[in-house]
Amino acid sequence: MTRRIHIGRLAQLSGRSVHTIRWYEARGLIPNVGRDAGGRRVYVDGHVEHLAFLEWLRRTGMSVEDMRAFTALGLQGWRTIPQREERLRDHRRKLERDIAMLQGALQLIDAKLDYFAQWRARKKRPPALLAMPALAEPREAGPTPGS
């Protein structure tokens, strides 16, 4: 099972470019990368798994630095499990805040769409939206740029 995967193959399997994978490694996001006789990087299935997990973290707005720290903890073995759990729980809380924020935005957009519908119906601009409740402050976190 422990196939010896070269970088091009890992790129296909993980959906990132060869360049990006090398860059991730340089940033400390990819642990235990082996080399073959010719100096080429050799990966195993665990790396595919790890990259898939990082992809979720990244898409949900975790910074490269935080992913590095998480990966570095993994490298230190079971003793760091509590820290890793804590970081994941922190990220989990952020995601919950992000979801709440996005749901607030959905409501606002719906209010704006109503506003436009009224404008079209009455043929005159309705009173300002800000008078509405849901708007208020757009405080709190925000997710990150999808690919």
Add this chain to the structure above:
Amino acid sequence: MTRRIHIGRLAQLSGRSVHTIRWYEARGLIPNVGRDAGGRRVYVDGHVEHLAFLEWLRRTGMSVEDMRAFTALGLQGWRTIPQREERLRDHRRKLERDIAMLQGALQLIDAKLDYFAQWRARKKRPPALLAMPALAEPREAGPTPGS
């Protein structure tokens, strides 16, 4: 009501910096900015409202370019309401995808936390996570960097 608001005040009211407001204007995100006798920018309440709305769009991952396009349509009056509605509906659909993605991530993180809990309990590493269902592909959109 139409108070004459100067840029420093708008910065306070909108939560962005004076620099950023001027930059937004240069990017076409702020329509109809007046000037007083001394050449200083003069805003009205509608601008505060507009910036608050942009803030929601921005925090939910809309690009400056898309906000510019939306703002530009507004400048052309009621005739562009259908286009503006369409853009908002597009953004709304993106938000729904983002929410679904974040919820998938929550499940994955929970699975990973279970994995760690088992590891701690059994004192040995459980079999790989990827065997689990929920994981699969992290395809689809992703929100953007909160402030």
Add this chain to the structure above:
DNA sequence: TCTTGACCTAGAGTAGGCTCTAGCATGTCT
């Protein structure tokens, strides 16, 4: 009048996250 603070423009600099180039080595196929 003098000083201080808020503004102005143009343009440079920054941070994060890639993305690509150049020049060279290695491996495989015919």
Add this chain to the structure above:
DNA sequence: AGACATGCTAGAGCCTACTCTAGGTCAAGA
């Protein structure tokens, strides 16, 4: 053996979205 794909390193370049600097103008209070 030669051609071509794939890999390597070091480092430059790019895009987005700001953020800040430099050098000057304007207005109101002491």
